[in-house]
Structure formats: C-alpha cells, structure tokens
Amino acid sequence: xxxxxxxxxxxxxxxxxxxxxxxxxxxxxxxxxxxxxxxxxxxxxxxxxxxxxxxxxxxxxxxxxxxxxxxxxxxxxxxxxxxxxxxxxxxxxxxxxxxxxxxxxxxxxxxxxxxxxxxxxxxxxxxxxxxxxxxxxxxxxxxxxxxxxxxxxxxxxxxxxxxxxxxxxxxxxxxxxxxxxxxxxxxxxxxxxxxxxxxxxxxxxxxxxxxxxxxxxxxxxxxxxxxxxxxxxxxxxxxxxxxxxxxxxxxxxxxxxxxxxxx
Amino acid sequence: xxxxxxxxxxxxxxxxxxxxxxxxxxxxxxxxxxxxxxxxxxxxxxxxxxxxxxxxxxxxxxxxxxxxxxxxxxxxxxxxxxxxxxxxxxxxxxxxxxxxxxxxxxxxxxx
Numbered sequence: 001x002x003x004x005x006x007x008x009x010x011x012x013x014x015x016x017x018x019x020x021x022x023x024x025x026x027x028x029x030x031x032x033x034x035x036x037x038x039x040x041x042x043x044x045x046x047x048x049x050x051x052x053x054x055x056x057x058x059x060x061x062x063x064x065x066x067x068x069x070x071x072x073x074x075x076x077x078x079x080x081x082x083x084x085x086x087x088x089x090x091x092x093x094x095x096x097x098x099x100x101x102x103x104x105x106x107x108x109x110x111x112x113x114x115x116x117x118x119x120x121x122x123x124x125x126x127x128x129x130x131x132x133x134x135x136x137x138x139x140x141x142x143x144x145x146x147x148x149x150x151x152x153x154x155x156x157x158x159x160x161x162x163x164x165x166x167x168x169x170x171x172x173x174x175x176x177x178x179x180x181x182x183x184x185x186x187x188x189x190x191x192x193x194x195x196x197x198x199x200x201x202x203x204x205x206x207x208x209x210x211x212x213x214x215x216x217x218x219x220x221x222x223x224x225x226x227x228x229x230x231x232x233x234x235x236x237x238x239x240x241x242x243x244x245x246x247x248x249x250x251x252x253x254x255x256x257x258x259x260x261x262x263x
Numbered sequence: 264x265x266x267x268x269x270x271x272x273x274x275x276x277x278x279x280x281x282x283x284x285x286x287x288x289x290x291x292x293x294x295x296x297x298x299x300x301x302x303x304x305x306x307x308x309x310x311x312x313x314x315x316x317x318x319x320x321x322x323x324x325x326x327x328x329x330x331x332x333x334x335x336x337x338x339x340x341x342x343x344x345x346x347x348x349x350x351x352x353x354x355x356x357x358x359x360x361x362x363x364x365x366x367x368x369x370x371x372x373x374x
Contacts, residue, residue: 060266064266114276116272116275116276116279142336142339143339143340143343144335144336144337144338144339144340144343145332145335145336145339146339147339147340147342147343148321148325148335148338148339148342151318151321151322151342152322152325152326155319155322155326189283190279190282190283192279193279193283213269217271224270224271224272224275224276225270225271226268226269226270226272226273226276227267227268227269227270228266228267228268228269229266229267230265230266231266
C-alpha cells in the first residue's frame with residue numbers, strides 16, 4: 001500500500017501538537033494547519049481492516065487525548081487521504097462548517113444513554129386488552145372488510161405501544177433535560193430497545209449528568225439503563241456541504257464524519 | 264477523558280445490540296452469482312415501503328371515519344391482494360420479511 005494520510009480529527013489550533021503522541025501503528029501524530037485550525041493526522045502505509053479492534057481503540061484513544069487540550073471534530077475510523085494536498089483541499093472546502101462546529105462544540109462532550117424496557121410483554125398486554133374489548137370498527141361482511149379489521153386492530157396496538165413508549169421516553173429524558181445542550185433521541189430501534197439517546201453536555205455539567213443517570217437508575221421499575229461516555233461529540237457534527245466528491249477525490253471522505261452507534 | 268460504560272445489565276444490552284446488528288443488512292448484496300436476488304431485494308424493499316405507507320394511510324382514514332363502506336371494501340381488497348402478491352414474490356426470491364430493509368446510515372432504517 002502506498003503512503004496515505006490517516007486523519008483523526010479537526011482541532012481548533014494550527015500549532016504543533018505534543019510530539020510524544022502516537023497514532024495507528026505507533027506512527028507520530030502531526031497537525032496540518034489550515035488558517036486558524038488544523039487537522040491531526042499520521043502517515044499510514046499498511047492496510048487496516050474495519051474490524052481491527054486494536055486500531056479502532058487507538059483511533060478513539062487519540063481523539064480522546066486530543067480532547068484534553070483542544071475542541072475536536074472527530075473523524076470516523078479509517079478516514080484516509082491520498083496526500084497532504086487532498087487534506088488541505090478538504091479543509092479549504094469545509095472550513096466554514098468546521099469553524100461553526102468547533103464554536104458550537106467547544107467545551108462539550110457527548111454521553112450515550114440506552115434504555116431497555118420489556119417491550120415484548122408490553123405489546124402482549126396491549127394485544128390481550130384489545131382482543132378482550134373486541135371493539136372492531138367495521139362490520140366484517142366481506143373479505144376486504146375482514147382484512148381491514150385485522151389491520152386496523154394491529155394499527156391500534158402499534159399506536160398504543162408507541163404512545164406508551166413516548167410516555168416512558170419523556171420520563172427518562174426528563175432526568176437529563178436540565179443538563180444538556182443538544183440531544184438526539186432514537187425511539188424503539190427494536191421492540192425492547194426503548195431509547196437510544198445521545199446527549200451533548202457542557203464539560204462542567206458532566207458530574208451533574210452522571211448524577212442524573214444514577215438517580216434514574218435508582219428510580220426503580222423494570223427498565224434497564226446503560227450510560228456510556230464521555231465521548232467526543234460524534235453525533236453532533238453538522239455539515240452543510242452535502243457532497244464531498246464535488247471537490248475531486250478520493251478514497252477519503254467516504255463520509256468524513258459519521259454518526260456512530262455505541263453501547 | 265476516562266470514557267466509561269455503566270450498566271447493571273451488560274448482557275441484556277449486548278444481546279439487544281447484537282440483535283440490532285443482525286437485523287440490519289448494511290447493503291444490498293449484488294454480485295454475479297446472485298444479481299437477480301440482490302436486485303429483487305432492493306425492488307421489493309421499495310415496494311414494501313410504499314405498501315406499508317399506503318396501509319398506514321388507509322388505517323388513518325378508517326380511524327378518522329372518512330371512508331365509506333364501499334371505499335373500505337375496495338381499499339381492503341386492494342391491500343389484501345398487494346400483501347398476497349408480496350408474499351408470493353418473497354417466496355420466489357427466497358427473501359424473509361426482516362431482509363426487506365435498508366440501513367440509511369444517519370437517517371436510520373428505511374422500514
């Protein structure tokens with residue numbers, strides 16, 4: 001493999017970084033400056049597999065270390081450029097976006113909260129209640145109407161299930177609302193995974209956020225919770241330029257920044 | 264930064280996340296050996312999306328009481344035939360319900 005440039009993240013500094021820091025394959029890290037910001041990279045001359053856990057962890061470690069000193073826009077694992085010129089071209093094209101994101105995410109970290117509820121049981125309970133009430137809207141005198149009756153009943157069950165989920169999510173989310181700057185909530189990715197949330201939190205509110213999680217966890221009930229973080233703000237980077245390929249390359253920005261899903 | 268994961272139920276979350284990964288095909292697998300199936304999967308996924316949207320819209324209208332008896336009968340017949348046709352096509356191409364979905368990355372899942 002020819003020499004490539006491996007990128008870890010854009011930072012709010014155009015100055016040299018700590019030379020002792022190492023990247024993938026123990027290669028030295030350096031900051032490529034562009035105007036008042038920079039992008040931290042290392043050289044890479046070997047193939048890295050997507051599933052290589054050691055490299056994934058190394059990428060994350062570098063980003064987290066950078067976050068101790070800088071505001072970082074983390075790049076997704078395996079973001080490669082064919083050379084420094086391509087890096088600079090990308091920096092030029094996305095400069096305004098980077099500045100906006102760096103300002104918005106300054107002194108912020110991300111937490112993930114996942115909630116599991118007994119979705120199977122709740123659906124079963126709702127279904128049983130519906131079957132008992134047998135409150136069908138149509139007189140099933142034909143095959144078309146029978147079909148609609150069955151579908152309508154399933155529709156009502158789904159709707160009630162979702163309303164119940166919304167109620168529970170509002171309660172869970174209510175524990176964190178006071179401490180977050182932004183949030184992304186995903187409902188019912190599976191019947192049991194009630195909530196998969198990412199919260200953007202001011203660094204100074206980090207302990208408050210964790211305390212809120214402990215309160216939630218201690219609040220009883222049959223829901224199960226998972227807190228992860230602090231993470232770099234992977235889920236809160238917003239790019240307005242939609243098409244990286246517009247400016248030429250590359251095996252690179254095969255979407256430079258990407259939302260992640262962590263446990 | 265001392266990133267940590269805190270939970271009382273690590274196994275439950277690991278199982279659920281695994282289920283989620285298994286459920287979502289990352290891409291349409293099309294290669295010379297199974298080009299027909301790959302294409303069928305893509306086309307049927309899109310038809311399934313449209314069919315589900317139509318069904319949902321019909322349910323909303325039933326709920327709102329804005330369909331006459333005749334219309335309900337006609338819509339019901341149509342939706343039923345569509346569903347049966349989809350079952351047939353899925354069988355022909357050896358596709359399961361859970362395969363008819365697409366992960367749209369940051370946008371979530373198609374269905």
